[in-house]
Amino acid sequence: MKAADFVYFRATSVAEAVNYLSEYPGESRVIAGGQSLMPMLNMRLWRLSALVDINHVPELGRLEVKGEETVAGALLRHAALETSSLAAERLPLLASMVKFVGDRQVRNRGTIGGSLVQADPTGEMPLGCLVLGARVRVQGPGGVREIPMETFYEGSYATTLEFDEVLTEIVFPKHPQHFAFMEFARRHGDFCVLSVAATGNRSPDGRWRDLRLGLGGVSDTPVLAMEAAALLEGSRLTDDDIAAAAQAALAVIDPASDIRASAEYRAHLVPVYVRRVLQKLRNRAPA
Numbered sequence: 001m002k003a004a005d006f007v008y009f010r011a012t013s014v015a016e017a018v019n020y021l022s023e024y025p026g027e028s029r030v031i032a033g034g035q036s037l038m039p040m041l042n043m044r045l046w047r048l049s050a051l052v053d054i055n056h057v058p059e060l061g062r063l064e065v066k067g068e069e070t071v072a073g074a075l076l077r078h079a080a081l082e083t084s085s086l087a088a089e090r091l092p093l094l095a096s097m098v099k100f101v102g103d104r105q106v107r108n109r110g111t112i113g114g115s116l117v118q119a120d121p122t123g124e125m126p127l128g129c130l131v132l133g134a135r136v137r138v139q140g141p142g143g144v145r146e147i148p149m150e151t152f153y154e155g156s157y158a159t160t161l162e163f164d165e166v167l168t169e170i171v172f173p174k175h176p177q178h179f180a181f182m183e184f185a186r187r188h189g190d191f192c193v194l195s196v197a198a199t200g201n202r203s204p205d206g207r208w209r210d211l212r213l214g215l216g217g218v219s220d221t222p223v224l225a226m227e228a229a230a231l232l233e234g235s236r237l238t239d240d241d242i243a244a245a246a247q248a249a250l251a252v253i254d255p256a257s258d259i260r261a262s263a264e265y266r267a268h269l270v271p272v273y274v275r276r277v278l279q280k281l282r283n284r285a286p287a
């Protein structure tokens, strides 16, 4: 099948894109890499009156250092995140996670902003940005606003963006010292069954601080396991500490059954993968 007819606009600035979106209230969408949008249009899961192409807004593709913060343009391709030395230095968690997004072709076109707005609960980028405490910058007719990742999602495939807003940048605070990520998928590059990411800082006395633990694929949005992480604050991440946190992480999940796995299987995997990720975090940090 092919997409139903739509009008195509090529925007050369964010303001122009916002104007086009406003002309078709609720019936237009931004197209970035098209890796999720085009299949949905071709399968007629969506019918839109207008597409607004932001690929010709050059400033949206940047990755920049601004003091302690790192700012990624919404149009930064997955492949750029994967190969950029700046990303490896400033956003190593995301750079490691992005390798699990689809295949080479998908990563060559797909963008970080598109992944965030697509809001797939199994998506690697939404989980990584949540765990890193990022905030998204969006521009609409009323100007620019910032939304913390913690409140960006309303549910599965649903964000708090207005129909005439464009996601322009993702702003990351200083990256934690240490990170670990694992996911379980039936084949590498498939949408995952579940994923777990953890970050933290290890003090010279061997105690861990500022731990953040996030899970993907086990609720309608990526979730932070705040209480589980709080249990580990000041600990040395012993096997007993980790076992307690792995059980506590079950409190935040609400898994669904789908073609990839049952809800029961996902729940079974949560403590297993939380334990493995926290052990990886501990073992990667120099003693």
Ligand SMILES: Cc1cc2nc3c(=O)[nH]c(=O)nc-3n(C[C@H](O)[C@H](O)[C@H](O)COP(=O)(O)OP(=O)(O)OC[C@H]3O[C@@H](n4cnc5c(N)ncnc54)[C@H](O)[C@@H]3O)c2cc1C
Pocket (backbone or CB within 6 Å): 029, 030, 031, 032, 033, 034, 035, 036, 037, 038, 039, 054, 074, 075, 100, 101, 102, 103, 106, 109, 110, 111, 112, 113, 114, 115, 117, 118, 120, 122, 123, 124, 125, 165, 166, 167, 168, 189, 190, 191, 192
């Ligand atoms: C074969 C295949 C395998 C895949 N595997 C994975 C996987 O393993 N993990 C994973 O996370 N994803 C996977 N994906 C999905 C894909 O990687 C991302 O969802 C995709 O890259 C989204 O980025 P995009 O730039 O292509 O967005 P598009 O498809 O262009 O847009 C997606 C949505 O976001 C909106 N949008 C995009 N940019 C903006 C913006 N700046 N402001 C406002 N709205 C915007 C669009 O209107 C649309 O609703 C896969 C896709 C395919 C085709």
